Structure formats: structure tokens, C-alpha cells
Amino acid sequence: MTSTPDGNGRYPTVMAELLLFHHAQGQTPGFLAFADDLRGAGHTVHTPDLYHGRTFDTLDAGIAHARELGFGALLDAGVRAADDLPEALVYAGFSLGVMPAQQLAQTRPGARGALLLHACVPAAEFGAWPEGVPAQIHAMDGDPFFVEDGDIDAARALVASTPDAELFLYPGTQHLFADRSLPSYDPGAAELLTRRVLGFLQSR
Numbered sequence: 001m002t003s004t005p006d007g008n009g010r011y012p013t014v015m016a017e018l019l020l021f022h023h024a025q026g027q028t029p030g031f032l033a034f035a036d037d038l039r040g041a042g043h044t045v046h047t048p049d050l051y052h053g054r055t056f057d058t059l060d061a062g063i064a065h066a067r068e069l070g071f072g073a074l075l076d077a078g079v080r081a082a083d084d085l086p087e088a089l090v091y092a093g094f095s096l097g098v099m100p101a102q103q104l105a106q107t108r109p110g111a112r113g114a115l116l117l118h119a120c121v122p123a124a125e126f127g128a129w130p131e132g133v134p135a136q137i138h139a140m141d142g143d144p145f146f147v148e149d150g151d152i153d154a155a156r157a158l159v160a161s162t163p164d165a166e167l168f169l170y171p172g173t174q175h176l177f178a179d180r181s182l183p184s185y186d187p188g189a190a191e192l193l194t195r196r197v198l199g200f201l202q203s204r
Helices: 029-040 059-069 071-080 095-107 151-161 187-202
Strands: 017-021 044-046 090-094 113-117 135-140 165-170
Touching: 017 029, 017 095, 029 044, 029 187, 059 071, 059 095, 071 095, 090 095, 095 113, 113 187, 135 151, 135 187, 151 165, 165 187
Parallel strands: 017 044, 017 090, 090 113, 113 135, 135 165
Antiparallel strands: none
């Protein structure tokens, strides 16, 4: 993004605007707190609720609800959430929310970047990765959802083919380790993830 000088000839800091999608347990307090952390750093964060207010105490229950709604329907609803927003967005998602975030980053013109937290879809699912769109992928190196389901392979392939893509692996086995309201929360890893995300957003 570019900025114009104010009346004193100074260039103000230009903050990022994000579209951030929740994970399978819905808009939990920890997910909303993460969004507020980014807002507290000066960024604009949109958090569409694909579950219409419902949250779930366990990941299994959340996944069952997502399956009931239909993953395709959730993906379509997530993509539509960008319709009335500007093009110059960073798209971000926690786990399940990576699907619409990644599709929008790859297919909607003007994307400023992608933050893929706890998941990564093979880029070929949505076509080629667009030139000049940076990405960060964050996950634990022993997370069975990330490792055994093939997300780590998709992430490594994206990093290998995209100069501006980075993969950050954290020691541990937890999935949603950045959600402070869940038992899977890892304070040290979450703090480092947040610091890296904020550094990424500074240049967006």
C-alpha cells in the first residue's frame, strides 16, 4: 500500500485490512481475542461468522456441524463475505477458515497477502498462486491434522514454488494452539505466531 504525506510532510503508517475466518469451533472467545490483538495494533479486521453465533466446546463437535452445513456451502459463504469489502485485503483463516481465506487470496484481484493458520490447502485446488501475493503458514510440527492430512505437504509445495511464502513450524502436537480460550492453547507458540503475523502485516 502507498500513503500520502500529511500537512507536515510526514507519511503516516498505513495499516492492513484483513478478512479473518474462524475455525470449526466457531467464533470462540480466543478467536475473537486474536482479532482484537490485531485491531489493537492498528489493523482493520473483519470477522464474518459463518456459524451465525454458534460455537462448540470440542473440535469434533465443530467439525460435525461444519459437515452438516456442508463444506462447500461454508466455502461459498466465506467467499461471499468479501463482496462488499475493498480489494486490497489480507485474507486470513484459522484451520477450517483457511479454505475461504486461501481461495480469496488466490482468486480475488488485489490481495495483499494470506495468513494460513493451522492448515493449508494445495494451491492447485484454486488454480495457480498469484504472483506477488505473500503468504505465511503457521502450524505445529506434530499436529496430526496438519501433518497426517497432508497440509504440511501443501505448505511445503507452496513455499517451494512461491518466493514470498513462508512456513513456520512450532514444536508440539496441538491444532488450534493460537486460540487462548481452548485447552490446545500454547502461550509461547501463540505469542511467537502473533509477533510474526504483526510483522507480516506491517509491510502490507
